[in-house]
Amino acid sequence: MKCKRCQDPAVIELRRHNTAFCTDCFLHHVREQVRRAIDEFDMIEPGQRVLVAVSGGKDSLGLWDILLDLGYEVDGLYLGLGIGDDSEQGYSHSSGVYTREFAARRRARLIEIDLPTDFGYDIPTGAAAARRAPCSACGLSKRHLFNQAAVDGGYDVVATGHNLDDEAAVLLGNVLRWNVEYLGRQLPVLPGGNGFVRKVKPLVRLGEREMAAYCVLRGIDYIVEECPMADGNRHLGYKHALDEIETGSPGAKAAFYFEFLSKASSLFRPLAIAEQEDGLQRCESCGAPTTGTVCAFCALVSRATDPERVAAVGVRLGRTRRGRRR
Ligand code: Q46
Ligand code: ZN
Numbered sequence: 001m002k003c004k005r006c007q008d009p010a011v012i013e014l015r016r017h018n019t020a021f022c023t024d025c026f027l028h029h030v031r032e033q034v035r036r037a038i039d040e041f042d043m044i045e046p047g048q049r050v051l052v053a054v055s056g057g058k059d060s061l062g063l064w065d066i067l068l069d070l071g072y073e074v075d076g077l078y079l080g081l082g083i084g085d086d087s088e089q090g091y092s093h094s095s096g097v098y099t100r101e102f103a104a105r106r107r108a109r110l111i112e113i114d115l116p117t118d119f120g121y122d123i124p125t126g127a128a129a130a131r132r133a134p135c136s137a138c139g140l141s142k143r144h145l146f147n148q149a150a151v152d153g154g155y156d157v158v159a160t161g162h163n164l165d166d167e168a169a170v171l172l173g174n175v176l177r178w179n180v181e182y183l184g185r186q187l188p189v190l191p192g193g194n195g196f197v198r199k200v201k202p203l204v205r206l207g208e209r210e211m212a213a214y215c216v217l218r219g220i221d222y223i224v225e226e227c228p229m230a231d232g233n234r235h236l237g238y239k240h241a242l243d244e245i246e247t248g249s250p251g252a253k254a255a256f257y258f259e260f261l262s263k264a265s266s267l268f269r270p271l272a273i274a275e276q277e278d279g280l281q282r283c284e285s286c287g288a289p290t291t292g293t294v295c296a297f298c299a300l301v302s303r304a305t306d307p308e309r310v311a312a313v314g315v316r317l318g319r320t321r322r323g324r325r326r
Helices: 023-040 058-069 092-106 115-119 123-129 134-153 164-177 180-185 208-219 234-248 250-275 296-304 307-317
Strands: 011-014 019-021 051-053 072-080 110-115 157-159 196-201
Touching: 019 023, 019 123, 023 058, 023 208, 051 058, 051 134, 058 072, 072 115, 072 134, 092 110, 092 123, 110 115, 110 134, 123 134, 123 164, 123 296, 123 307, 134 157, 134 296, 164 180, 164 234, 164 250, 180 250, 196 250, 234 250
Parallel strands: 051 072, 051 157, 072 110, 157 196
Antiparallel strands: 011 019
16 A cells, blocks of 8 residues: 555554555645645634643543644643542553653643642542532533633633544534534534633544554554543443544544534524623632633532542542542
């Protein structure tokens, strides 16, 4: 198999694009897909400061690498979730190590926030104490803290490593339940304003396999292990279902997502806007925009760190210390 661009031996075949590339042409293709996504959806203006949310995985580290190579002023933000035990193999511990190694290698600036140290809870215990699903408590913590860090640091844009597979899976989940507010907000760019920093997803034109290949070919070490809390997560089931469809019909995933954006997304937009702009005020505890008196994050922290709730969770899970049984 030859590279369709330069005729050298190919290292990867991309059935969706009906093409194959050698290493150099593949790296060019990946950067080009990111550049096109940024242009097409007006994600980042020249000279804007970008904060990329990094988890130590292939998507976020790959995105940081690509944005640096495309010449953006981009710093990283790593959020320690306290998932897994404290050993070197523990999930959060090792994802932090991969992230720091990448930042040091690229001489890039990394901002770190650690939930257990800075806010007094970890995701497994805090979510149980607050009676929320782990991914719900985790998503809420990430959304709030990424936004807050961007506001505090004077960044114009927060970039996340959501790829085409992620976005198509979320879309499938939202369509299966006709979650119209979520459908109205499922965009590659969420505009800023009202205390929210602009959010962008520059990897929407790239799939998981492309990002994994990018990292391998660029020599970027990343955490391969899935988050242990993802077990049984509906999102993973939707991904597998879409992978099956894609195998028989290459390009189906991209068509599903991009045709939604061009043909249907605007129909749901008014519902989402109404929800976001209705009665926003400042959280009386942290100052973040919220529809109540206290924002959802501050409410989560107060429940997740409530000594009685945490003790009850410890007894229920038979825990002797943080994350021991995970
Ligand atoms: S990190 Fe957090 Fe994910 Fe783990 S707890 Fe769920 S949401 S699965 S991207
Ligand atoms: Zn708050």
